[in-house]
Amino acid sequence: MIEKIEEKFKNDLASVSSLEELEVLRIKYLGRKGEATRFFIGLKNLTPAERSRVGQAANKLRQKIETQLSQRKQEFKDRAAVSSQRLDVTAPGVRLRQGHLHPRTQALRQAIGIFRSLGFSALEGPEIEVDWYNFEALNFPKDHPARDMQDTFYVKSSVGKEDLVARTHTSPMQVRYMEKNNPPLRIIVPGRVYRREATDASHDYQFYQVEGLMVDKEISVANFKAVMEEFFKQLYKKKIEIRLRPSFFPFTEPSFEVDISCVFCNQEGCRVCGQGGWLEVAGAGMVNQSVFKNAGYARNEWQGFAFGIGFERIVMMKYHINDIRLMSGGDMRFLKQF
Numbered sequence: 001m002i003e004k005i006e007e008k009f010k011n012d013l014a015s016v017s018s019l020e021e022l023e024v025l026r027i028k029y030l031g032r033k034g035e036a037t038r039f040f041i042g043l044k045n046l047t048p049a050e051r052s053r054v055g056q057a058a059n060k061l062r063q064k065i066e067t068q069l070s071q072r073k074q075e076f077k078d079r080a081a082v083s084s085q086r087l088d089v090t091a092p093g094v095r096l097r098q099g100h101l102h103p104r105t106q107a108l109r110q111a112i113g114i115f116r117s118l119g120f121s122a123l124e125g126p127e128i129e130v131d132w133y134n135f136e137a138l139n140f141p142k143d144h145p146a147r148d149m150q151d152t153f154y155v156k157s158s159v160g161k162e163d164l165v166a167r168t169h170t171s172p173m174q175v176r177y178m179e180k181n182n183p184p185l186r187i188i189v190p191g192r193v194y195r196r197e198a199t200d201a202s203h204d205y206q207f208y209q210v211e212g213l214m215v216d217k218e219i220s221v222a223n224f225k226a227v228m229e230e231f232f233k234q235l236y237k238k239k240i241e242i243r244l245r246p247s248f249f250p251f252t253e254p255s256f257e258v259d260i261s262c263v264f265c266n267q268e269g270c271r272v273c274g275q276g277g278w279l280e281v282a283g284a285g286m287v288n289q290s291v292f293k294n295a296g297y298a299r300n301e302w303q304g305f306a307f308g309i310g311f312e313r314i315v316m317m318k319y320h321i322n323d324i325r326l327m328s329g330g331d332m333r334f335l336k337q338f
């Protein structure tokens, strides 16, 4: 009888193919009314001698079954562990996404390359400035209305007495650079600037400028115009006209707004240039002697031009982008296109 059960169990066990089935089998044999348990129920009706014989045999059977069940259980577990680590060489690969430079960075690198070919070195300055470099040294006295054009974000300083400003332009680097370097000099300063601005398609509260400064003994507006012509010709890969209109900046004298001939319609008139044929791209002028003085140079000893290009506008024209806010928005649908 007991041998038969053992035999039957072996057959059953051989056909088990999962942990769940194994559990069913355990209950079938070792459960309260299981095949290997039933013997114990009738034991009390037997004589003591028979009782001990049958009891021992039944106990042995139980142990054998228990051992085999737990061996089998372990086998299932091992197999599951191995198959979860198995490498399926036929599975489709994971596509690696390759990134690229931001369109502004691409254009910036190109611009730096062009200016470098014209003898300008590129450097950067701090985005959080002290009032002195951002305004005062550039001839914006405190309370002067020219400051209103460049309302910005102020940062309470925990270090010095002076409050800090998120710089409104890259021009502060003119004075910072001239304090440490003597003419002749040719630099450009690309970088992010900030304005307190209600945003729309052509205004954002953060954008890039490329500042330029050239100082020597006999620098004139003609030199400036030539540099602009060459820069835009190389950037847009065609001849570009430059137009200077009188303007005002406290740190230049005289000052101008710089327009380029429309890169889209060649001055025939289109939506981008508002039919006018010209696009405004920069502010510029001849460096005010007070700025030289604030940087530690003697008055009337040097001449130079300076300019500040609104860089996003140039990038937007290069790639036909119609909303400046896309430039700092981080929207992948936009960025993937470049």
Ligand code: DAH
Pocket (backbone or CB within 6 Å): 168, 169, 170, 171, 211, 212, 249, 251, 252, 282, 283, 284, 285, 286, 305, 306, 307, 308, 309
């Ligand atoms: N910093 C000026 C602005 O942000 C632009 C500018 C005008 C820069 C004249 C210059 C300059 O260097 O000479 O509006």
